[in-house]
Amino acid sequence: MAGDGSVKLIDEKTGKRTDGRKFNELRPTKIEVGVLNNADGSALIYMGNNKILAAVYGPRELHPKHLALPDRALVQCYYRMSTFSVAERKSPAPSRREREISKVISDALNSVILTKDFPRTTIDIYIQVLQADGGTRCASLTAACTALADAGIPMRGIISGVAAGLVNDTVVLDLHDIEDQKGSGDIPIGYSATLDEISLLQLDGVFTIEQFEEAVKLAIEGAKQIYEIQKKALREKYALIRAEFAGESEEEEAEEEDTIEIVSQSLAESEASVDETAIDEVESEELEEKKTEEVSEVEEVHEVEESVSEIEEVSEVEEVSKAEEAPEAESVSEVEEVSEVEDSEVEEQDLVSDIAEELNDELDDEKELEEDITSLETGEPEKNNESITDDSSESVENETEHKEIDDLEE
């Protein structure tokens, strides 16, 4: 719990903290994945002097059975501190603090795991704090979510945990043990960089609303950095596996990425790096041009086309369809080509995270969509939006659309 803030923890001249960090700097953080053989997934996180192990078992049969949920998996999280992990020996019995932390972590993980895929089962997450150095619940959440990805549990996104707090009236990122105890406030946050969602939030200490806002912003920036570390850790494991079984190291780089995207379902397409294999398949110059055109058009084009283009992006297929700007409304539209692309545009990033939430709904809506597309193809003017004026018409070639929807269904 927070102290009164009277202890000097930030050097007034340099602005450095007791361990030499700046206010917005994370502690050195490293994650190792797949460190335990028996567990379905595991991760070991080093965050400053924190050393925390997380292991995932499941989805598996639940005992006692009466706890089972008929429509989804039960997510059970056990956060435990080792007796030797803190200065004064901790009693081995689970404390109320440990039980509360277990609860908030499992609530957070529950928000991303696709629990409805595994009714009547349990997904057990065991977290063992081996050495504690402040911010253990955040580091535990990070490790737990990485271990879930390692176990191949389908998730909507990856959660990264980090705290921001108040030390000598300054908002700082990632408090270590002393700052945690002597500082005047602490806000642990669980944040998913791909979904832009807060799944864990606690606060103790005294904050003004402005400081609270600043701290949350700082924590979100920190969480984004941790997300990169999580991805790196997952990739490294698959690099090793591939090296072991296949060998050829140069092809791996690209393929690894795909594997991780499947395993973590983390919507890695939102990252800025460009998937080179995908780019090879397109005539990239042409693409660039049409990309720009297409983006501006999507805004004007009516709803159906928008949702169509969203689905395209989920399936990582970028379709560029541009109608001829013919004066008559019922003129035959010309459709240009289909191409695959991965893009880093900001609009797309937002779109992708929106889609992540709505993906399931949209899958359900597919039939409706197909109907719309069909009617669109026939060019019925009353179905068109007002934004389509008399002197131009835009329509979608639906053969390729159907193909993509089929892909999506798979």
Next chain:
Amino acid sequence: MSDDYVVSEIEKDYILTLLDQGKRIGGREKQEHRPIKFELNFVETKAEGSAIVTLGETKIIAGVKATLGSPFPDTPDSGVITTSAELSPIASPYYESGPPGDDAIELARVTDRAIRESHCIDLSKLCIVPGKYVWILFIDMYVLNADGNLIDAATLASLAALSTTKIPKVKLNEEGEPEVLEEKETLELDHYPVTVTSYKIGKHRIIDPILKEERIADCRITFGFDEEGHIVSAQKGGIGVLKPDELIPIAKECLEVSKSYRAELLKAIEEFKKGN
């Protein structure tokens, strides 16, 4: 809480339809709490302090007991407060007897956090002999009737109980051992922190839900405020998520509600003190 309590789809639809029209069951506004009733010092002869708080149909009793004990090694000159809560079967057909479950632990700890972090009790005043004898205040809560929003009601109940708390005076004898005297002195509260919990139901946000509303909520977030408007505690609960840009609007809504809660609490305390 009350995990076995299932709200039927038709009721869920009803609540959501009402919310879409800006209405709620019982005719309240989204940011309007139910009437609050305080019965201060209910356990007048045995407990050091006590109160029953009734928030709508939710009813919680909190009692304070003080015992002499030793301080924690890292805070030798501070008294100790410890909070517990019990969701006993008296309060709901969905509660079972037995050791406190996760919900009860969370309830106690969220209440505790607001009291502790606001520094409403000067713990150094609870110290008798540094490193040896301090007062340990036990704030224990029992939910008597559960109808939603236990966290806010529990914080109000513990604050109300603390406001009636009187602690025996202590004299040190020749050996330096403490002797508890008959005479008591009132425990001074420096702040009156209250918690306000906002529940997210679809695109709506409400406070002080009844059980039905609470059960269909996606998630909740609790903010504790002191009278200066500082945030002193927060806790997100439930398996839903919050968008970063929702946080500040929620905090500001909760801050407004906290003023109303506190006004009711202070009014009750004032009346109680007049009566004595």
